[in-house]
Amino acid sequence: MTLAVRDLSIRYGFFVLLVALAVFFYAAQPAFLSLRSLIFVFQSVSITAILALGVTGTLVVGGFDLSIGSVAASSMMAASYAMVIWGWGTAETVALCIGFGLLAGLFNGVIIVYGRIPDLLATLGTMFLLLGLQLVPTAGRSIARGMTLPDGTTATGSFDPSFLSLGRARLFDVLPVSVVVMLALGVAIFVFLEFTRWGRVMYAIGSNQQASRLAGAPVERYKIAAYMISGGFASVGGILLAARVGRGDVSSGNSLLLDAVAAALIGFAVLGAAKPNAFGTLVGALFVGMLLQGLTMMNAPYYTQDAVKGAVLVVALLFTFSMTRPGER
Amino acid sequence: MIDGGPGGRTVLEIAGLERAFASNRVLKSVDLEVAAGEVVVLMGANGAGKSTLVKIVAGALRPDAGEMRLEGRPFAPARPVDAVESGLCVVHQQINDAVAADLSVAQNLLLDRLCSGKAGAFHTPRRARREADAIQAILGLSLPLDRPARDIPLADRQLVAICRALAEEPKILVLDEPTSSLSQREAERLFGIVEMLKARGVAILYITHRMSDIRRLADRIVTLRDGRITGEFRPPLDYEAAVTAMLGETIARGGAERRFGTEPVFAVRDLQLTHWSRPFSFALKAGEVTAITGLVGTGKSRLAEVIFGARRPAAGEMQLTGAPYRPKTSRAAIEAGVFMAAKDRATSSLVPAFDIARNLSLPFLKRRSRAGFIDRAVERRRARRTIADLSIVCRGEADAMATLSGGNQQKVVVGRWLSQASKLLILDEPFQGVDIRARGDIARRLRETAADRATLVLVTEIDEAVEVADRILVMSDHTIVGDHRAGRELDLARLVAEVAGEADHSSTRLESTAG
Numbered sequence: 103m104t105l106a107v108r109d110l111s112i113r114y115g116f117f118v119l120l121v122a123l124a125v126f127f128y129a130a131q132p133a134f135l136s137l138r139s140l141i142f143v144f145q146s147v148s149i150t151a152i153l154a155l156g157v158t159g160t161l162v163v164g165g166f167d168l169s170i171g172s173v174a175a176s177s178m179m180a181a182s183y184a185m186v187i188w189g190w191g192t193a194e195t196v197a198l199c200i201g202f203g204l205l206a207g208l209f210n211g212v213i214i215v216y217g218r219i220p221d222l223l224a225t226l227g228t229m230f231l232l233l234g235l236q237l238v239p240t241a242g243r244s245i246a247r248g249m250t251l252p253d254g255t256t257a258t259g260s261f262d263p264s265f266l267s268l269g270r271a272r273l274f275d276v277l278p279v280s281v282v283v284m285l286a287l288g289v290a291i292f293v294f295l296e297f298t299r300w301g302r303v304m305y306a307i308g309s310n311q312q313a314s315r316l317a318g319a320p321v322e323r324y325k326i327a328a329y330m331i332s333g334g335f336a337s338v339g340g341i342l343l344a345a346r347v348g349r350g351d352v353s354s355g356n357s358l359l360l361d362a363v364a365a366a367l368i369g370f371a372v373l374g375a376a377k378p379n380a381f382g383t384l385v386g387a388l389f390v391g392m393l394l395q396g397l398t399m400m401n402a403p404y405y406t407q408d409a410v411k412g413a414v415l416v417v418a419l420l421f422t423f424s425m426t427r428p429g430e431r
Numbered sequence: 432m433i434d435g436g437p438g439g440r441t442v443l444e445i446a447g448l449e450r451a452f453a454s455n456r457v458l459k460s461v462d463l464e465v466a467a468g469e470v471v472v473l474m475g476a477n478g479a480g481k482s483t484l485v486k487i488v489a490g491a492l493r494p495d496a497g498e499m500r501l502e503g504r505p506f507a508p509a510r511p512v513d514a515v516e517s518g519l520c521v522v523h524q525q526i527n528d529a530v531a532a533d534l535s536v537a538q539n540l541l542l543d544r545l546c547s548g549k550a551g552a553f554h555t556p557r558r559a560r561r562e563a564d565a566i567q568a569i570l571g572l573s574l575p576l577d578r579p580a581r582d583i584p585l586a587d588r589q590l591v592a593i594c595r596a597l598a599e600e601p602k603i604l605v606l607d608e609p610t611s612s613l614s615q616r617e618a619e620r621l622f623g624i625v626e627m628l629k630a631r632g633v634a635i636l637y638i639t640h641r642m643s644d645i646r647r648l649a650d651r652i653v654t655l656r657d658g659r660i661t662g663e664f665r666p667p668l669d670y671e672a673a674v675t676a677m678l679g680e681t682i683a684r685g686g687a688e689r690r691f692g693t694e695p696v697f698a699v700r701d702l703q704l705t706h707w708s709r710p711f712s713f714a715l716k717a718g719e720v721t722a723i724t725g726l727v728g729t730g731k732s733r734l735a736e737v738i739f740g741a742r743r744p745a746a747g748e749m750q751l752t753g754a755p756y757r758p759k760t761s762r763a764a765i766e767a768g769v770f771m772a773a774k775d776r777a778t779s780s781l782v783p784a785f786d787i788a789r790n791l792s793l794p795f796l797k798r799r800s801r802a803g804f805i806d807r808a809v810e811r812r813r814a815r816r817t818i819a820d821l822s823i824v825c826r827g828e829a830d831a832m833a834t835l836s837g838g839n840q841q842k843v844v845v846g847r848w849l850s851q852a853s854k855l856l857i858l859d860e861p862f863q864g865v866d867i868r869a870r871g872d873i874a875r876r877l878r879e880t881a882a883d884r885a886t887l888v889l890v891t892e893i894d895e896a897v898e899v900a901d902r903i904l905v906m907s908d909h910t911i912v913g914d915h916r917a918g919r920e921l922d923l924a925r926l927v928a929e930v931a932g933e934a935d936h937s938s939t940r941l942e943s944t945a946g
Contacts, residue, residue: 297805298800299799302789302805303793303796305782306785308784309782310783312778313779314793315761317765317780317794318766320760
């Protein structure tokens with residue numbers, strides 16, 4: 103009996119919390135459960151969630167990627183630069199950004215696997231590197247239409263309307279494109295991790311790298327691939343951010359890293375998985391979004407947001423690490 | 432009332448000890464006494480409850496019921512420190528848990544003092560050396576005090592742990608499977624130390640399921656099965672009866688009939704494992720189980736790694752079914768049909784996050800999936816077959832690895848590599864930490880399936896080689912020094928001499944395995 107209660111609370115506790123929270127906010131502010139409000143929640147977390155889904159891939163192989171925030175920011179700057187200064191079209195720009203993200207992931211993977219740098223340190227290095235490098239082409243200035251370039255001339259290009267629609271248009275006038283992208287990538291990575299042999303091997307590597315190698319898994323290639331997934335997803339997040347903001351803002355994307363990592367870690371607790379998983383990551387991101395939306399609607403001051411996120415993260419980690427671990431034996 | 436063994440006064444008394452994990456009763460009213468100057472061997476198959484009993488006396492676990500007394504006084508340690516302070520020290524099976532690998536040998540010897548604060552705030556290297564020297568003098572050792580613990584051999588690290596325990600002047604020392612990672616020579620040194628402690632009047636509770644240890648040391652044997660004491664044996668010790676009491680049935684010795692193949696599947700020619708070792712050649716035939724035996728550290732695992740593509744040989748060639756074979760990775764070896772169940776299942780075989788079915792299918796996911804998607808139904812069905820074939824004790828194929836006993840975990844490792852046909856199957860120490868019954872199941876299944884492949888088993892224990900193999904090769908100094916046919920005509924004396932090397936022909940422990 104007590105065992106069943108414990109089991110159930112580990113498995114569904116998080117959902118109960120989610121529903122209870124929704125009910126609470128609904129009672130306080132009936133507008134909370136309106137379609138508009140819910141879609142706003144989805145939209146507000148979509149970019150964070152995409153980054154979180156990517157970092158889930160590195161967590162699965164037992165790694166970590168601290169560079170996702172700056173990859174996203176660099177990707178945003180690259181998109182802005184390509185359009186505003188080079189006058190590129192949407193397709194080329196998107197390809198450039200995703201290519202850049204994959205390259206950043208490849209770089210991370212190579213210095214971790216072959217350079218033998220611990221993952222946290224390697225990606226911390228990459229994070230710094232990119233944060234600085236993205237400032238170089240514009241000498242530290244944000245990129246906007248008609249801006250003055252370092253050589254004194256004025257930029258002639260502008261954001262392609264089709265590019266901006268990635269951040270602003272809505273499917274069937276309801277679902278923002280970024281939400282659609284988030285859901286599509288979520289389903290894709292979920293299916294990949296849970297049902298394909300590649301996903302299975304990634305989990306095996308995360309759990310016991312040596313055993314996986316001796317079972318014939320090309321561990322190095324898988325790890326590099328995981329960082330490339332992470333980099334690729336982060337660059338997609340950066341593209342959507344550029345399209346939403348409509349300029350290459352040097353300071354946006356600051357909070358992306360922490361929010362994304364928190365979502366992925368909260369995901370450990372969903373359904374008692376106690377491991378990185380795509381579904382949990384999405385739920386984790388939505389949970390944080392919902393909480394913030396609810397608090398905002400109840401007029402909680404904006405500066406409490408980070409404290410709330412932190413508290414949620416700590417509770418979720420307690421769920422994962424103290425409740426699902428058998429105490430003894 | 433037991434009047435103790437040869438030593439006399441009773442040191443540790445345990446009465447009616449009970450412990451359950453959820454609904455699983457692991458210890459059921461266990462009574463046990465150990466007297467000063469006596470070696471009591473506690474025998475038990477995997478899952479009998481030995482580890483739980485050790486954890487309780489060590490203060491790492493609380494019993495649900497029962498009473499313990501140490502030298503007549505009530506003994507209920509709440510923490511390991513309490514047990515040590517009361518005079519009970521435990522040397523655990525996992526040697527590396529007992530030493531801090533980065534610290535020097537001297538610091539390791541003083542670890543208890545450093546942690547308890549007895550060493551004071553300032554601890555100069557000179558003083559540390561002096562105190563550490565005093566501690567290692569207890570066993571008459573001369574270990575390199577300034578070297579980090581990770582740089583000294585495993586057996587020496589164990590001695591560090593034992594010495595540290597003895598520095599607390601224990602009245603009773605509990606040794607939990609102390610020889611499981613030692614070579615025969617190292618084990619012999621340990622036996623000498625146990626005898627010395629015994630002569631000094633220390634009570635010793637020695638936990639093992641190795642017959643050679645038991646024959647050598649036991650004053651009294653107590654058997655534990657399914658959480659109950661099932662037998663107590665005093666001199667003259669009846670070993671067969673003790674094994675029966677431990678297992679609850681008489682074991683039939685496997686491998687009665689020997690097969691000798693004709694068709695060579697795998698061959699090595701002039702292979703050199705290291706630049707300084709002598710080259711050797713041999714061929715393995717289909718249908719034959721070949722064992723390579725030799726002391727720990729003589730190159731058996733290195734040979735296995737070379738064949739499995741995890742390591743490059745210094746020189747020489749290998750051939751698989753007549754074609755040159757030179758795998759660059761384990762992956763290439765597996766694709767060529769060479770499988771290996773590696774030594775030390777926890778670090779190199781099992782994936783703790785996976786259930787039985789997923790652990791079994793790991794190397795063969797490509798064959799178990801269509802367009803990259805794993806066929807879970809097939810995976811589970813095959814897992815159920817392996818569970819049946821090897822008599823793996825579990826509730827089902829979705830059980831987590833942590834719920835299985837050591838023997839059953841090992842069956843999963845072996846079952847993994849038997850689940851697909853191979854040309855050459857290598858098993859490195861497949862009986863490590865496995866009770867006799869599980870060992871029998873594994874050996875039987877290996878022989879049942881051996882017909883179409885060459886099988887190479889690497890074992891340190893000679894009796895394991897004799898039990899499982901048709902042919903026995905002996906390895907010494909990274910080269911093959913002997914080739915025997917198992918069965919009636921096996922010249923055990925010569926084999927033992929080869930294992931021991933030219934320098935050392937007299938190892939009593941080896942002779943004891945001949946019986």
